[in-house]
Amino acid sequence: MSFLVETILSGLMAGVMYSLVALGFVLIFKASGIFNFAQGVMCLFAALTFAGIIEKTSLPWPIAFMLTVGVMVAVAWAVERFVLRHLVNQEPIILFMATIGLAYVLEGIGDIVWGSDVKVLDIGLPSGASDFMLDQFNIYIEKLEVFAALIAAVLVGFLAIFFQKTRIGRALRAVADDHQAALSVGISLQTIWVIVWSVAGFVALVAGTLWGTKSGVQFSLSLIALKALPVLILGGFTSIPGAIVGGLIIGVGEKLAEIYVGPMVGGAIENWFAYMLALAFLLVRPQGLFGERIIERV
Amino acid sequence: MSETSASTILSVNNIEVIYNHVILVLKGVSLTVPEGGIVALLGANGAGKTTTLKAVSNLLGAERGDVTKGSIVFKGEEVQSLSPNDLVKRGCIQVMEGRHCFGHLSIEENLLTGAFTRRDGAAAIREDLEKVYAYFPRLRERRSSQAGYTSGGEQQMCAIGRALMSKPNMILLDEPSMGLAPQLVEEIFEIVKELNQKEGVSFLLAEQNTNVALRYATYGYILESGRIVLDGDAKALRENEDVKEFYLGVGGEGRKSFRNVKHYKRRKRWLA
Numbered sequence: 001m002s003f004l005v006e007t008i009l010s011g012l013m014a015g016v017m018y019s020l021v022a023l024g025f026v027l028i029f030k031a032s033g034i035f036n037f038a039q040g041v042m043c044l045f046a047a048l049t050f051a052g053i054i055e056k057t058s059l060p061w062p063i064a065f066m067l068t069v070g071v072m073v074a075v076a077w078a079v080e081r082f083v084l085r086h087l088v089n090q091e092p093i094i095l096f097m098a099t100i101g102l103a104y105v106l107e108g109i110g111d112i113v114w115g116s117d118v119k120v121l122d123i124g125l126p127s128g129a130s131d132f133m134l135d136q137f138n139i140y141i142e143k144l145e146v147f148a149a150l151i152a153a154v155l156v157g158f159l160a161i162f163f164q165k166t167r168i169g170r171a172l173r174a175v176a177d178d179h180q181a182a183l184s185v186g187i188s189l190q191t192i193w194v195i196v197w198s199v200a201g202f203v204a205l206v207a208g209t210l211w212g213t214k215s216g217v218q219f220s221l222s223l224i225a226l227k228a229l230p231v232l233i234l235g236g237f238t239s240i241p242g243a244i245v246g247g248l249i250i251g252v253g254e255k256l257a258e259i260y261v262g263p264m265v266g267g268a269i270e271n272w273f274a275y276m277l278a279l280a281f282l283l284v285r286p287q288g289l290f291g292e293r294i295i296e297r298v
Numbered sequence: 299m300s301e302t303s304a305s306t307i308l309s310v311n312n313i314e315v316i317y318n319h320v321i322l323v324l325k326g327v328s329l330t331v332p333e334g335g336i337v338a339l340l341g342a343n344g345a346g347k348t349t350t351l352k353a354v355s356n357l358l359g360a361e362r363g364d365v366t367k368g369s370i371v372f373k374g375e376e377v378q379s380l381s382p383n384d385l386v387k388r389g390c391i392q393v394m395e396g397r398h399c400f401g402h403l404s405i406e407e408n409l410l411t412g413a414f415t416r417r418d419g420a421a422a423i424r425e426d427l428e429k430v431y432a433y434f435p436r437l438r439e440r441r442s443s444q445a446g447y448t449s450g451g452e453q454q455m456c457a458i459g460r461a462l463m464s465k466p467n468m469i470l471l472d473e474p475s476m477g478l479a480p481q482l483v484e485e486i487f488e489i490v491k492e493l494n495q496k497e498g499v500s501f502l503l504a505e506q507n508t509n510v511a512l513r514y515a516t517y518g519y520i521l522e523s524g525r526i527v528l529d530g531d532a533k534a535l536r537e538n539e540d541v542k543e544f545y546l547g548v549g550g551e552g553r554k555s556f557r558n559v560k561h562y563k564r565r566k567r568w569l570a
Contacts, residue, residue, distance in 0.1 A: 088360050167410075170407055170410060170411055171414055173407075174400045174403060174407075174408075174411045177400040177402050178400055178401070179360070180360060180394065180398060181394060181398035181399070181400060182400075183357055183360060183382045183383075184355065184357055184392050184393075184394050185386065185412050185415075185460060185461070186382060186385075186386025186387065186391065186414055186464060187383065187411065187414050187415075188381065188383045292402050
């Protein structure tokens with residue numbers, strides 16, 4: 001029994017980590033209808049910059065963190081100034097292609113500035129097993145994962161309020177619905193895009209920091225974006241709660257599948273289970289669990 | 299109109315608009331809107347009505363269009379180089395053809411986005427929201443419905459209400475009658491007239507429905523292939539034989555053959 005609980009818990013925690021990455025995608029997709037292929041690389045870039053600043057300058061980590069936030073805002077500004085501004089009103093596929101290019105540019109800049117060796121990111125986040133859970137329930141849980149779950153909860157709460165209740169949040173959703181109409185009522189797309197890419201950059205920094213602490217800051221970090229894709233399909237591209245629930249389902253699902261279904265088919269199910277689940281979802285519910293219904297007037 | 303009203307809120311002077319650097323759409327259009335007036339811009343599909351409005355509101359940039367000649371003056375200031383949000387701040391807002399409500403936002407949220415550029419505080423915005431609901435009681439009933447699920451008429455009201463929330467002096471209204479039942483068209487135009495009289499909002503109105511537009515407007519311009527071919531008081535236009543024949547569909551003496559069409563003498567106003 002405790003083994004099952006342990007499996008589910010570790011699945012949930014892994015799921016939270018996926019969700020954090022997926023959140024960044026949702027933000028940009030919601031506000032601009034762009035599927036940002038570069039989101040994974042943004043996680044890598046943010047974590048690299050964070051680790052790099054600490055390494056080179058030995059500043060205390062809160063200051064380095066703030067500096068990195070500044071860098072991500074600068075990235076957002078540059079993306080708007082040099083890419084998005086010139087592509088207003090183009091087909092979504094063109095914007096998507098632009099973000100693929102952006103992914104390579106960011107990756108290259110990260111490599112040139114901070115080098116390509118694996119960096120250790122240790123800012124004193126809790127790590128190791130939680131003794132309390134081990135003693136009381138004989139269950140093994142990583143402290144870092146519990147911490148990640150808390151961070152995710154705070155972030156989601158903050159974002160939900162931001163999107164639903166604030167003037168800027170409303171404008172973000174308006175832009176997502178109709179660029180032209182948003183322009184016509186006096187919403188400046190340029191400002192909105194800088195804001196949303198900054199917020200996504202911040203989320204990327206948080207996700208990158210947690211992943212980087214867990215497994216070192218290295219190139220493979222940018223590939224977690226691929227894990228975020230099934231999470232998005234499950235939860236819906238436009239829903240913040242969807243990103244969280246989707247992440248949890250994928251996390252738990254793949255762990256359970258590995259342990260209980262894996263032996264029947266020769267194992268290694270964990271790597272592709274998420275994609276199978278996503279495929280099945282695309283067939284029955286393409287907008288995802290919480291995605292906005294596609295409104296079509298006839 | 300020009301002899302009675304002293305001040306002009308908008309004047310468009312001989313503008314030329316080119317899309318994608320090659321397609322010449324407007325070939326020298328001039329018009330003026332007096333303060334507190336309703337001016338109709340009429341013409342068939344593709345005549346350049348929407349382009350003219352978008353040139354004023356500066357939404358052309360997003361469609362790769364460019365004003366290459368002439369000037370646009372709003373409240374005494376040249377505005378060609380301003381961004382759409384600067385123009386909204388100065389009191390000139392466009393209601394686009396086809397409504398363009400934000401489908402996933404509720405009606406009330408749609409209306410609130412109209413107040414995006416305002417800095418005069420939540421209380422003032424709240425007050426204006428109530429005012430919009432007073433003009434469009436139907437919107438109050440549907441305030442929490444997603445705009446995408448409301449009817450065409452409600453969406454048109456929502457789009458006009460949303461523009462009102464920016465406290466405009468002038469609304470550029472593009473084809474408000476599109477896709478609406480005749481009765482609803484009348485309703486919308488009645489509200490336009492009311493807004494004009496009570497709130498002092500000036501309107502530049504692009505319409506294909508010449509009949510309705512000329513009944514509510516004070517002055518009209520007729521656009522054809524990017525040029526203004528005729529203008530005058532709405533009343534005079536309604537009685538003009540050419541307008542009757544080509545836009546109102548009532549000929550002077552029975553049916554006419556298309557052979558006579560080419561003898562239609564246009565006033566070459568753009569040369570003047």
